[in-house]
Amino acid sequence: MTFRKILTQHIAEDDCHTLSFYQRNGGYSQAQKSLKEDQPDDLIELVKAANLRGRGGAGFPTGVKWSFVPKSSDKPKYLVVNADESEPGTFKDRVIMEKNPHLLLEGILICCKAVNIQTAYIYIRGEFVFATQRLQQAIDEAYEAGILGNDCLGSGLSIDVTVHRGAGAYICGEETGMLTSLEGDRGQPKLKPPFPAIEGVFGCPTVVNNVETLANLPYILEIGAEAYCAIGPEKSPGPKLFCVSGHVENPGTFELPMGIPLRKLIDEHAGGVWKGRKLKAVIPGGSSAHVLTADECDVAMDIESLTAAGTMLGSAGIIVMDDSTCMVDALVNLMRFYHHESCGQCTPCREGTGWLEKIVHRIAHGDGRMEDLDLVLDVCDRMVGKTICALADAAAFPAQSFVTKFQDDFVAAIQNGGSPAWKKRHPSAVGGTASHG
Amino acid sequence: MAENQTNDGTVAMTSWQLNGQEVENPTGMTIMEAAKEHGIEIPCFCYHPGLSIAGNCRICMVESNRSRKPVISCSEKIADGLEIETESELAVSSRNSVMEFQLINHPLDCPVCDKAGECTLQDHSYEHGPDRSRFVEDKNIRHTKELGPNISIWGNRCIVCTRCIRFCDEISGTSELCIVERGDRSVVDVFPEIPIDNQLAGNTVDICPVGALISHDFKYEARVWNMDRKDSVCGGCSRGCNVEVETLDGFVKRLMPRENLEVNDWWMCDEGRYGWRHLYADDRLSQATRDGTALADDSATAALEQLLSESGPVAFLIDPFLTCEEMHLVQGLAASRPGSSVGGWLPEDGIAANFPSGFKISAAKYPNRAGAEHIFGDQVFGNDATELQKALVSSDFNTVVAFCGGHLSSGPGESWAKALSSTPTSIIFSVKSGPWLEGASLVLPATAPIEKDGTWINEDGRLQRTRSCWNPGTEPFSVELVRLQTLQNALGIRGRSLSAAGIFRELAANNDSFAGHNHSDLGSPGLLLSERPAGIAMDGGSE
Structure with missing residues (x-):
C-alpha cells in the first residue's frame, strides 16, 4: 500500500484551514458517524487495536490512557489537548493547528465521545499567535455550523472547546505542569499519583492528549485498526510528522510512515546535509533525546528502534548538525535552555541544570578543566530519575551523550583555551573569563 | 472513617520490609512516618507534618522494590510486600546528591x-553532605x-x-x-x-x-546554642498554646511554639510570640514600694507579713493570670482569716480568630479563668466579684490583697481602682504600674505569665503545666509562689515551703476537680479535666 498523507495532505492549498475546505474533502464525516453511532467502549477498543501511540514524546498507548478514566464518576471529565509545543527542534503540532485545525477538532470530538467528555481545553503555547488565531477561527466556524456546542453534529451530545494560551514556559508542556497552569497556578508539575486520568485538571478525571495524536483519530475510524497498523512498524504504527531542522538543504515538517530510515529522511526528504558538508551528529527526537553520531544514524525512526539505539523518538524533532559544528557550543546552547526552563521545584533539577550550564559554558570559554568532563557526567547521574517530572532527565541526556560521544570536541576546547567560535571572537584571550581563576 | 479503620473498629496493618526486616505499621502511613516508628529517621526539608506534601526537596528518597527510580518517602505509602532500603547504595547516593545540590548555591554564612x-541544612549537611565542594x-x-x-x-x-x-x-x-x-x-x-x-x-x-x-x-539577638529553653504555655489567651521560652542570661529572647496536637498543633499567634517585649517595658515593676517608698525584697516580705498579721478579715481580688497553685495559696490565706472574701477581675475581651486549619485565638486574653472557677467557684468573676467590689467601695474591709497580673492586659479597670483605693490597707501584686496602684499601702512586683511556674486550665478545660522562664534562684524578686508561702509560714498556717508540684499535690488532695493528678502525669499534651464545675458561663463575669 502506498503511503497517503493524512495530516498534511492539503497544506499547500490557500484555504486549507477553513471549514468549507475541510468538509469538501470529507472532513467531520467520521465524527458525525461516530458521535451518533459508536459506543464509547468500542471507540476505546478501536484505538487500542490501532495501537495509536501518543505523539507528544512519551509514546504511551492512547487507548490504554483513555481506559484509565473512571467510567462512573460524579465529577465532570475533561480533555486537555497539549498544544504547548516547545521541545527545541519540534514544529509539527503548529503545522496541524495552522493548516488543518478542523482535523484536530474532529479528533477532539471523537475523543470526547470515547471518554464521555463535554469540555475540552486546548492549551497552546503562548508564542503560537498565528496558530491560536487559526484555531480560534476554526472553533468559531465549528460552533456556527453546529459542530461544537450543544447538539454537536446533530448527535445530541454537547461538547465545548476552549483555547487557553500559555505564557511561554517549557515546563507547561509537561502534562501536570500544564494542568497546574491551566488551573491558574504557577506552572509546576504535580506529584503522581494521582494520575491525571483519575485526578487531573480542577481535581477531575482528565485525558491529556497531544495535538498530533488526536489528529490521527479520524483516519483510524476511516480505515480501521488493521489497516492503520499496517502503516509502519507493528508496535508503533501510523503516519508521523517529522520535523527536520539544522544543517540540511530543505528543512521542514515531513509526514511519512513511522519507521522511515533516518538517513532516508535526511538525504531524500530534507535534501541532505547542506553545503555539501558531512554529517556530524543528529538529535533524533527533540533536544532532550540522546544525540546520535553520524555512524549511529542508520536507524529507523520509530519508538522501538530509537529506544534500542539508546535514544528516543520523543517529539520527532530532528536536529541535524554538520561537521563544522562545535559540540561544546551546541551543548552550551542546550544547557542554557534547560537552566532557563527548569521550574525550580525539585532540588536536583533546580541546581543541576544551572551547574551544568556553568560548567559547559566555562569549558566553551576557555576555563575548562579535564576533570570537568567527569563532573558533568556525575552531575547528570545525580539528576536522572530523581525529580517529579522528566525535565532533569531531559537536561541530563544531551549533556551525557554530547560529552561521551563527542569527547574530542570537549577535550580540544579545554586544551586550546575555548571552543573554536569563542577563540575566533576573542583572538587575544589567554585562558578564559570564568570566575574560578 | 480513617483509611486504616476496619469495619470492626480495629486498625488495619500493612506488612512491609524495611532494610531487610519484616515490619508492620497501620495501613495508609507513608514510608517516612512508618520508618520513624521503627527508629529510622529519614531526613527531610520540605516535609512538615502540619502541611501538605510537596515532594520537592527530594532528600527523603529511598530505594523501593516497586520502582526503578528512588521514591520519596514523604509521599509514598507503605504497601503489603513493599521492600524499602534506606541505606542501599542508591538510597545513600540519592540523598548525598540532593545534599550536594542544596549546598552548591547556598552561602557559607552560618x-x-x-x-x-x-538549621536542618546544617544538620543534614553534617550527616549526609560532602566535606568539600566540587x-x-x-x-x-x-x-x-x-x-x-x-x-x-x-x-x-x-x-x-x-x-x-x-x-x-x-x-x-x-x-x-x-x-x-x-x-x-x-x-x-x-x-x-x-x-x-x-x-x-x-x-x-x-x-x-x-x-x-x-x-x-x-x-x-542570640546564638541559639547559648540560650536556655523552658517548656512553657503562652498566657496571652485562653487557648494556652504550648511554647518554648528561650532566654539568654535570664532575658527572654524568643518564644517558639511547641507541638501539642490537642491545643495548638505546631503553631502560635504573633500576639503571643512577640508579646514578651512587654516584659521589659518601662512600666514593668520590679521593685516593691511601701507608701511610695522603695523597699528591698526581704523588707517587702516582712511588710506583707506585718500587714497581714495585724489584719482582720481580708478581701482577696484575684486575676485569671494566677496559676492554680498560686490560687490555692490565696485560698489558704482566705480560709485562715475568717470573714475573708474572694472575687476576681477579668481583662476586657479581645478579638477571637479562627483559621482554616482549625487553629484558634481566643477572645479571652488570659490563661486561667477555668482554674479560678474550679478553685473559688463559678461565681468568682461573677456575683462574688460584684459583691466584693461593693463591699470594698463601702469600706467593709480594712485590708485588701489584689493581684494585677498580665503584662499584655490593661489591668483592672477604673471601678476596681476606686474600690482598691477606698480600702485603708491595700496590698497589690502588680506586673506593671497603673492607676490601680494609686494610694496603695504596699506594692509588690508580680510575675508575668511566662515567669510563672505551675498549671493553668485553658478554655477547653485542659490542665497544662507551664514553667518559668527563669532558672530557680535567678528570679529578680520573690515570686508569688514563694512570697505567699513565706507569708503562710509566718502566719503559722504552713510549716514549710514547697515547689509548685508540691503545692499542686495539696490542691489535688483538697479539690475534687484536681483529685488524683500531679504535675508529672500531665504529660506534654496536658490533661483534659473531666468537666468544668457546673454552671460556668464562659462569657459572663464582671470586668
Missing part, C-alpha cells in the same frame, strides 16, 4: 546566620528584602522547600507568599504591595528549614 545551630562557579545571588513588618527573606539561603508558602495557604489561609522567578533563581517573595502581616506569620520563620526567613525580632 557564622552570621540566625538559624545556625537549629562547585567552582559563582554562586547565584537572590534578593534580600523585607516581606512584612516582622519578617525578611534572605534569598541566597532559600532552598525553595515552599513550607512557608504552604503555611500561608493552608494554615493561616492568607496566601501572601509565593515563589517568584524560575529554576535556580526561584525565591520566596510577597505579591507587590501586599506584605506578609497575618496573625500567624511568625510561624513561617520557625518552619523555614534554613535561615532564609528571618524574624526581625530575633535577628542577631
